[in-house]
Amino acid sequence: MEQSGGEPASVARSETLGSLGEAAVLARIFPRLPAAASALLGPGDDAAVLAAPDGRYVVTTDTMVHGPDFRLAWSTPFELGWKAAATNLSDIAAMGARPTGLVVAIVAPSETPAATLEGIADGLREACAELAPGTGVVGGDLSVSDTLVIAVTAFGDLEGRAPVLRSGARAGDIVAVSGALGLAAQGIALLFAHAVDADGHPDAGRVAALRHAHGAELAAQLTPRPPLADGVRAALAGATAMLDVSDGLALDARRLAAASGVLIDLDGVAIGIAGLALEGDHDEVGAEQVLRGGEDHALLATFPPGTELPGDFRPIGHVRAVDSPGVAGVLVDGVPYEARGGWDPYADWNGGSG
Amino acid sequence: MEQSGGEPASVARSETLGSLGEAAVLARIFPRLPAAASALLGPGDDAAVLAAPDGRYVVTTDTMVHGPDFRLAWSTPFELGWKAAATNLSDIAAMGARPTGLVVAIVAPSETPAATLEGIADGLREACAELAPGTGVVGGDLSVSDTLVIAVTAFGDLEGRAPVLRSGARAGDIVAVSGALGLAAQGIALLFAHAVDADGHPDAGRVAALRHAHGAELAAQLTPRPPLADGVRAALAGATAMLDVSDGLALDARRLAAASGVLIDLDGVAIGIAGLALEGDHDEVGAEQVLRGGEDHALLATFPPGTELPGDFRPIGHVRAVDSPGVAGVLVDGVPYEARGGWDPYADWNGGSG
Structure with a gap:
């Protein structure tokens, strides 16, 4: 009763x-x-x-x-x-x-x-x-x-504008990003570290405490807020190239570099990895999470030199011409960064981790 | 070697x-x-x-x-x-x-x-x-x-035309169809009857013979050829309503009738069920397969009286006003046809039959 x-x-x-x-x-x-x-x-x-x-x-x-x-x-x-x-x-x-x-x-x-x-x-x-x-x-x-x-x-x-492609970056352009880098990857790392049972399976009962202690990281992973309005703002400001950072900054920057035939030189201080350990320890974002973590859904764009960056875009590097007969790619503080990064659903998913 | x-x-x-x-x-x-x-x-x-x-x-x-x-x-x-x-x-x-x-x-x-x-x-x-x-x-x-x-x-x-909705049928309109009715349902019935093993599971080895003996039925089920060009032809000919027959003639006709607030009266001879058994015997199309079999991907349309039907459209009935205070629906030779028909993925699918 x-x-x-x-x-x-x-x-x-x-x-x-x-x-x-x-x-x-x-x-x-x-x-x-x-x-x-x-x-x-x-x-x-x-x-x-x-x-x-x-x-x-x-x-x-x-x-x-x-x-x-x-x-x-x-x-x-x-x-x-x-x-x-x-x-x-x-x-x-x-x-x-x-x-x-x-x-x-x-x-x-x-x-x-x-x-x-x-x-x-x-x-x-x-x-x-x-x-x-x-x-x-x-x-x-x-x-x-x-x-x-x-x-x-x-x-x-497109409201009458040309689409902003991946292929328009030119040597001398500013590289800029709007949105957080590595936070969503930190969110999923926290879940796998702290919200699983003894067998490593996802455990709903352990998520609440994690949401309380790491709200920003879990929100970035579970309810991302991509800076959508900055897409139109970038186009209006004359962005030469742009993409959605979904597979990690390094891999997506490499895609933009390859499509444009340029080098993207990222500034370690500007992307916030200068003082970080290479790998995060599950409670702090590491340099590898910034560069290789997926699901940021930040916008990565290039702008002509001198452009006043619109919205929440901040400068994180610059575009360089490829060295003859060089290959397009990504550098961090002038040093080639070639780790694969990103996530392949077929190569990387182990059914057991779901 | x-x-x-x-x-x-x-x-x-x-x-x-x-x-x-x-x-x-x-x-x-x-x-x-x-x-x-x-x-x-x-x-x-x-x-x-x-x-x-x-x-x-x-x-x-x-x-x-x-x-x-x-x-x-x-x-x-x-x-x-x-x-x-x-x-x-x-x-x-x-x-x-x-x-x-x-x-x-x-x-x-x-x-x-x-x-x-x-x-x-x-x-x-x-x-x-x-x-x-x-x-x-x-x-x-x-x-x-x-x-x-x-x-x-x-x-x-739409090439400048108004879309042809489900809701435009008017009393007196011709009901017409382009494409086969019941053939795809016959194809799936044949597969379930003759291309399964002793436990009822789909058996690839038994399909070849069936394709040879029942090519039209299997093609209707496995590689449907919807009369796509007749969609534009119907619009140009002044069709008042139209839909894709994917869930069986009766259910889709009922949807058109409900959206338009009319009765759709189907002609049993014209849809070819006059001489058929109610249920097919796995080797012949039955009346229920014509009326309730899914995946025909025929086009069902209504046209103003006197319209010269375009393309492969053929007349199969006419639109009647609902009786006051009647309800929109489907009739066959003037008799209400109320069997549910169609296929509900949640209610009707038994995982074992896949």
Whole structure:
């Protein structure tokens, strides 16, 4: 009898995707999703119709998979929705575009609580509202599998400007970044160090204390706040090249260098590694986390010499011509930096660590 | 020694996503993907840029999951790529739009042969070339999981026309369809009846004979050829409503009826069920397969009375006003047809049947 007061909540918890069915789940999710200001026709027909005022649109897609990309023991559904939106919108911003819309495909086990999808929808909505107001979800798809997968495709508007590519950096340009470096990597390192059980498996019970002690690091990992508005600001300020730092500063800088045919010379003091140990000790960011840690979702850009850097961009180095017959690449304080960095889902993921 | 001549092939077969890594896999796939005529900037940067000549673009997304949506024992990788493209492009056509591009996210086990992804890429390319020339892949993402998932987002161009919605059918309109009804459902029924082992599990060895004896049915299921060009033709001919028949004629007609607030009265002779048994016997299409079988990817449309039906559209009924205070719905020869039909991934999928 004492438990009867809790029954409605426990009944609600027992509602799964399988027990409700697709139509009922969609009916719960739709009202939670953000509307897109650019949607001429929203969800509900075979396809949506979006406005492209300047006759072009920007498109990117990125997927989050339970295991390699997130763990339900560590992330709330809200955080998953937030991160799925934020990371895709960051790729739009990195073109110098204004984010406008998303489509979201979710594959989930039949026994997934409906509340999990409601939480994901809430996270998508709040990320759009806080990071890129006016952006919304214009379509989606639900399917079933043993593993939760969130596949997002995001759209953006260049507002008449040329896209800012990776290939435009020129010798003499300023190298600048907006957003934190290494903090998200520190967050995941803390989770693997302190939020696992004796067998090394993710342990939800140990995350709360970690959130209290290391709020900034866990937020950077679980609910990243990429500086989306700085993408348009960089384009307006004349950025010559730009990308989203998702696979670690060194690897993404190397991509920009290769596309542009230049050297990127990073300033160890400016990126904050001058006084750091090479490897962090799980409680402090190390130089390797700054250079090689993934999921920063900072914006890395190059600007012509003398540019007044816009928004939160700060200078972290400069662009040099390749030495004849040299090869494009990354230097730190003038010394070639060739460690691979980044993360390969096939080479690097051990199923057991998910 | 006799086997030494086969070594290169067996070495090639041993190349998996895990052994090659993401970058090497992408390098193999990219050259196989079709370029999109509307891509102002293709794959390789943070995002692609597509042209939207009339200032709008059409967007839809649909996911295929190993188990509920396909089985590698029955489909070749080429067929998976083909179907992933064809089914998404059909949703674009159903808006009266011309398909222009796709982004493709693939989640695959680390031990997947690289050749599997090459086959998927080949299928995507050939489906675009044959069904919607000029359409291409403008971006993608690769990730890792235990279950193969192919998530596609497709784009289209309305070329200045209004989109053809589900909600525009009016009393007196002709109901018409382009494409086969029930054939894809017959294909999957044949596979479940004749291409399984003694335990009911999909058996690749039994598919070849079935392809020989029932080529049309298996092709409808494994490599559907939706009548994409008829989508634009329908719009030009003044279609008042249209949708892609993916969940069975009755359920999709009911969706169109509900959106339009009308009755859809189907002609039993015209849809070919007049002489059929209610249920097929695994070797012949039954009435229930015509009305409730999924994955037809036919186009269902309504046209004003007197319209000369375009392309391969054929009349299959007419639109009636709801009886006061009646409810929108579907009739067959004037008799309400209320069976649910369609397929719910959560309610209907038994993991064992995959």
